Amino acid sequence: MPHATTTLHVQHRASLRKHNTFGLPAVAATLVRLTSDADVRRVVDHPEYGVAPKFVLGGGSNVVLTRDVPGVVLKVEICGRRLLREEHDAWIVEVGAGESWHEVVAWTLQQGWPGLENLALIPGLVGAAPVQNIGAYGVELKDRFDSLDAVDLVTGRTVTLDGAACHFGYRDSVFKQHLAGKSVITRVRLRLPRPWRPVLGYLDLQRKMADAGERAPDAMTVFDWVCAIRRAKLPDPAVIGNAGSFFKNPVVSPEQCRDIIGRDPEVVHYALPDGSCKLAAGWLIDACGWKGKSVGRAGVYERQALVLVNRGGASGAEVVTLARAIQESVYGRFGIRLEPEPVII
Numbered sequence: 208m209p210h211a212t213t214t215l216h217v218q219h220r221a222s223l224r225k226h227n228t229f230g231l232p233a234v235a236a237t238l239v240r241l242t243s244d245a246d247v248r249r250v251v252d253h254p255e256y257g258v259a260p261k262f263v264l265g266g267g268s269n270v271v272l273t274r275d276v277p278g279v280v281l282k283v284e285i286c287g288r289r290l291l292r293e294e295h296d297a298w299i300v301e302v303g304a305g306e307s308w309h310e311v312v313a314w315t316l317q318q319g320w321p322g323l324e325n326l327a328l329i330p331g332l333v334g335a336a337p338v339q340n341i342g343a344y345g346v347e348l349k350d351r352f353d354s355l356d357a358v359d360l361v362t363g364r365t366v367t368l369d370g371a372a373c374h375f376g377y378r379d380s381v382f383k384q385h386l387a388g389k390s391v392i393t394r395v396r397l398r399l400p401r402p403w404r405p406v407l408g409y410l411d412l413q414r415k416m417a418d419a420g421e422r423a424p425d426a427m428t429v430f431d432w433v434c435a436i437r438r439a440k441l442p443d444p445a446v447i448g449n450a451g452s453f454f455k456n457p458v459v460s461p462e463q464c465r466d467i468i469g470r471d472p473e474v475v476h477y478a479l480p481d482g483s484c485k486l487a488a489g490w491l492i493d494a495c496g497w498k499g500k501s502v503g504r505a506g507v508y509e510r511q512a513l514v515l516v517n518r519g520g521a522s523g524a525e526v527v528t529l530a531r532a533i534q535e536s537v538y539g540r541f542g543i544r545l546e547p548e549p550v551i552i
């Protein structure tokens with residue numbers, strides 16, 4: 208049972224099954240719930256937790272737990288949302304890292320501050336959004352980012368980082384590189400540009416516009432479309448365990464791309480400004496015949512080959528075994544190494 212001490216909310220031998228959207232079994236030796244920056248500093252100063260290995264957990268929608276987690280799991284529950292300031296070309300909104308990302312998207316729209324609608328329905332918490340620079344339907348977090356606060360897990364000091372300091376890339380940031388596991392993001396400030404300009408370049412959104420006969424949708428309409436598209440394509444983690452896209456879309460050189468198109472003219476690909484080419488990982492996996500297949504109790508989602516699912520009672524090891532088998536067959540056929548998107552523990 209959890210117990211609240213005067214300083215920290217601590218639980219020993221805590222099951223993480225409900226704290227990861229794959230529904231994988233794992234136990235945290237110690238789970239500490241963080242509701243403020245001061246809680247992070249209390250962990251840093253604690254004689255036992257301060258020196259223990261730590262893992263920061265948000266909503267658990269981008270992790271694959273293959274084992275029990277030793278040391279301390281820091282569960283981020285820092286709340287709060289407010290309009291920090293209005294600039295002539297943007298609204299700056301400050302949000303606690305423990306807030307639900309999707310609820311914040313919906314709330315900003317209700318307040319009349321559009322800009323996040325393309326990122327609707329991405330599971331997880333606000334604090335994790337910068338970690339992999341979440342993105343969907345032509346918008347990435349970095350396009351709506353102002354700055355964040357993070358507490359260093361060694362010194363307990365709070366630092367503020369702007370976009371340049373975060374080194375955002377495709378599903379990447381400094382928090383997946385040299386700051387990985389070293390700090391807790393406690394607050395994120397979003398920059399929502401005004402006047403609002405819709406981002407409607409993605410094919411699915413173009414189709415919605417054509418179907419609705421709507422050439423100038425408002426932000427709420429785009430939000431509804433994105434929600435509808437995602438509900439039709441992606442499994443709901445509350446019904447079937449998953450972590451969304453399991454692999455990043457690989458970026459290859461123009462020569463490699465020409466070679467693959469020569470052999471498989473149907474391959475779904477997008478040219479990038481620097482001449483390289485992004486291939487649709489889901490297409491590559493599907494071409495290797497994986498859609499709907501299973502290894503043990505882990506499987507490939509029937510409607511989207513990029514999503515691995517828990518068919519019921521799967522272990523993290525089964526998910527990883529399936530992922531490796533997919534990587535091997537894609538490498539065997541296309542010579543491309545797929546890189547997992549979720550963090551594998």
Ligand SMILES: Cc1cc2nc3c(=O)[nH]c(=O)nc-3n(C[C@H](O)[C@H](O)[C@H](O)COP(=O)(O)OP(=O)(O)OC[C@H]3O[C@@H](n4cnc5c(N)ncnc54)[C@H](O)[C@@H]3O)c2cc1C
Binds near residue numbers: 441
């Ligand atoms: C159905 C489904 C659809 C998805 N669709 C998309 C999509 O369209 N685009 C997309 O980009 N992602 C998508 N994802 C992946 C996932 O939702 C995002 O990566 C999300 O931001 C993860 O949030 P989380 O709170 O669950 O993070 P977690 O899974 O808890 O953590 C992910 C990583 O971030 C670190 N972390 C978490 N919080 C903090 C913090 N406060 N400070 C420091 N480090 C932290 C963790 O240590 C871990 O390394 C999808 C997932 C699912 C299940």
